[in-house]
Amino acid sequence: MTSLLSPADRTSAASPSQHAAAVAGLAAYARTIACTRYAKDADKAPDMSSRVELLRMSAEAVASLDRLHQEASAAGVDVLTAAAPFIGALGDFDERLRPLDWYERLTKTYLTFGLLRDFVVALADTLAASLRDLLTREADTDRLAAFAPAQLVPAIDADTQLAARLGLWGRRVVGEEIGTMKRLLAAAPDLAASGADAEALHEALSQGAITRMRGLGLRV
Template identity: 80%
Template sequence: MTSSVPSEGRSASPSPHTAAVIGLAAYTRTIACTRYAKDADKAPSMDLRAELLHMSAEAVASFDHLRELATGTGVDVLAAAQPFVGTLEDFDERLRPLDWYERLTKTYLTFGLMRDFVVALAATLEAPLRDQLTEEMSADRLAAFAPAQLVPGIAEDTQLAARLGLWGRRVVGEEIGTMKRLLISAPDLASTGADADALHEALSQGATTRMRELGLRV
């Protein structure tokens, strides 16, 4: 996304905005760890279970990388992430998947949108922090794993495609609403004047791309 927000200048101590963006990035890795492990428990085969467990462990390693990065910028990552704890609880309560296909579709779209959101916010920071956060958020293998599992079934079963299309659109709508509310409840995320409309556009474009990659109607 091309941000309309000027890059944040460097200072001796990190701004609340910088701390909030790093904290959100770190928090997303903790919930990725938990979600991938839960999905592994529901996986229909042992190879998928093992792969998701590996990705869960990689999410822990990613959190540790972000913690090191935060320390280097003077941010206490645990304190910075704390305000975001529970962010997705209502979202998960409203959207309970009925089967493996719905579960994996939900995880794929949810964490893709989280990545887009964090990357768009990181664009308001200065390099190298901006680039380091973007690279860390882009390293998640779920982006390739989920389509590889979902696309064949969707391509072969029109009823499954229709059902997952409806489910995917619901997931996207609820998740974008959650991100919008987060900007209000955590104003430090947008304290540089981050354009809510531009953030919404970035999320919408990302969601459209992922739905089409799965072969689902947007």
């Protein structure tokens, strides 16, 4: 992950309280979105095995939120209070881009939550080590990064038309979500510490999206 701060800036912007609370609040809000989204996807899953795994991941997102709440409190951050301003800020994924089938739905979930993970981790890099490590660790507990490719890659490999369609769909999803995150960064200045580089953030998000698209066997 590309750092958003130069070494000189990292010390001066180590963990201003409003900035730390904003980043931790966004991380907590991301966990609530994951819980809701995975449960919705479970309802559309094509088989019981996928349905149960997504429901488990939804429950795991709640457990992750509880850990964030407890451990961030020790650092003086109430993540539930800090998350409140972000309600609705990322928009409704399903309303903005409606998937036509299970493959589009899962591709969309995989890419959007991958981007959200990269966004949170990049911003957390500007925090004091204890809070940074907490947010990064919880972001990386999400099993979607393994679940979605296991579902998608065999289908994409077996169907060139599906691969072409999902490639186009994935590019739309990535463009929409990166634009949303850039607007969120502009609307919530506490998210960006002094010295944060918007271009570096965009590059980090873009590279993460490219890696995931290629990992699925999709053209970027």
